[in-house]
Amino acid sequence: MLDLERLRALNAVATYGSVSAAADVLHVTTSAVSQQVAKLERETGQKLLERNGRGVRLTDAAALLAAHAERILSMVEAAESDLEAHRGAVVGELAVAAFPTAARGLMPPALSLMAVEHPRLTVTLRELEPHSSVPLAARGEIDLGIVQDWFNVPLAIPDGLVKAPLLDDVADVALPAGHPLADRDVIDLAGMRGEAWIAQSAGAICREWLEHTLRTASLEPRINHTADEYATQLALVAAGLGCAVIPRLGRCDVPPGVRIVAVRPALTRHVYGVWRAEAARRPAIRAAVAALRAAAGA
């Protein structure tokens, strides 16, 4: 492997025309330059300098190598300045995971914003539930996790992760159009005693929250159908098979036969970002959080 310092010596000789001028420029003695070029000759197996009167002349090989050296050295310099410019800049790669409704309701505008403001940052998105994304964030497999919890069921965040709120999202109740409460402007949960519910399957955060919330309101949860995707839940509601709680964030079009009614007091979930404490200073993460908040406010 060629050595950069030697290439620099050769290039200086080529540029300034003599060993002594090159030595001046490089702030070393002529002897040092001479030795460097001599080593380059030994390494490449080719004669590079020939005596010419009181000075030296470059051989063809030396001219060729010096031309390469010129380009290589300028690339190295570009790398240095790029690295210097990077100090505090938003560049590189950022792996983000978001739960489904955030992935479609929050990420697209945030990604667009970042693409404009930080074109040198490559963001990759995975749709993951918090119980998957939190451990992945903890061990650094993703850089940023978009997670949620409900106001009355906080999500456990392990040590080493920090979180910051992004937005609060309100959920409404979806009722079949023919339901007695379907035309109200707002209802309260206590009025829903005895209803059949459609919810996520057991273990999902929203399911556990729903059960917990209903029990808190002294209603026994009766969940007779499960579907992880809200579009499916809405189709089940439209078929008159029960009620469902549908967050506003990332809500899809509501099919005919479904009425959306607000709940009092509001059912609120908190959406926030989590990332490794060690990575907290990464400009990319700060930029992503800023973009997510801007997208949430819009």
Add this chain to the structure above:
Amino acid sequence: MLDLERLRALNAVATYGSVSAAADVLHVTTSAVSQQVAKLERETGQKLLERNGRGVRLTDAAALLAAHAERILSMVEAAESDLEAHRGAVVGELAVAAFPTAARGLMPPALSLMAVEHPRLTVTLRELEPHSSVPLAARGEIDLGIVQDWFNVPLAIPDGLVKAPLLDDVADVALPAGHPLADRDVIDLAGMRGEAWIAQSAGAICREWLEHTLRTASLEPRINHTADEYATQLALVAAGLGCAVIPRLGRCDVPPGVRIVAVRPALTRHVYGVWRAEAARRPAIRAAVAALRAAAGA
């Protein structure tokens, strides 16, 4: 000024994912790699590696610098290759790897030829399967790899490597002398339904090719003995334990009790050389390829 060796260390860490893997590839201790990167951190004033579990992860700055390093190192290599091409003389060292039958059927005459025509070139040979030699060639640990694939199962060549065909080799079937088909001049595969086969162990290129070929001919591969060396396969055939596919290149003496029969259509494998694109102009490589082709034609 950044140092090439340090960039190489960082790039190896980026490429191979850990300090210890990089140390292996660079043939130094982990301590050396760690110290090199630490110095790079001091020089650039930026953190490059952070601990991540038992390993390390690259910071954004490190990823950026590694990407630059990749390009710079490839330019340096191109400069070396160009300089060698300028000289035109075939001298120096050339590390070649060849799969077994090529190592004995193709390399000896090629090496003899090169010894005569290019006495100042020192060629060293390693016997390696393509799946070993291709990555070694990709990272420059060998200069030239002699690899093979079968006409119907092409070998994947990573970016940065170029290939050139050397010869096409035909394989025949080895049968026990008492086999009903043993006295044919030529047979076709479809006539071998139900035969027991002897082949390389699982994972070998020839083994996978045989299974693929038999399946293509609607024959279920029944491989009841495995042996990586053809001499062993032939001994098993001689003992009447099955049939085997034996290439002509590098074929050893056929023991008594074995008949070699051609197959129609011919079973053909392609043998070619692979080397790094950056080194393509090296006269040593061009000379080696020429010698290999001469040896193949002889």
Add this chain to the structure above:
DNA sequence: GTGTCCGTGTAGCATGACTACATGCTGGAT
């Protein structure tokens, strides 16, 4: 010839890169 300029070779010193070994931390197995 003599002096001056320039590049090369040699000796000695200082820097720095590598290895061997010890240490610290992590994650999985018992």
Add this chain to the structure above:
DNA sequence: ATCCAGCATGTAGTCATGCTACACGGACAC
């Protein structure tokens, strides 16, 4: 909970390498 293996980092010592200072030899000008 404990032990163990894997990985990275830190330290001391050795060895290689680059530098300077200085001596030397060829080339041009007078």
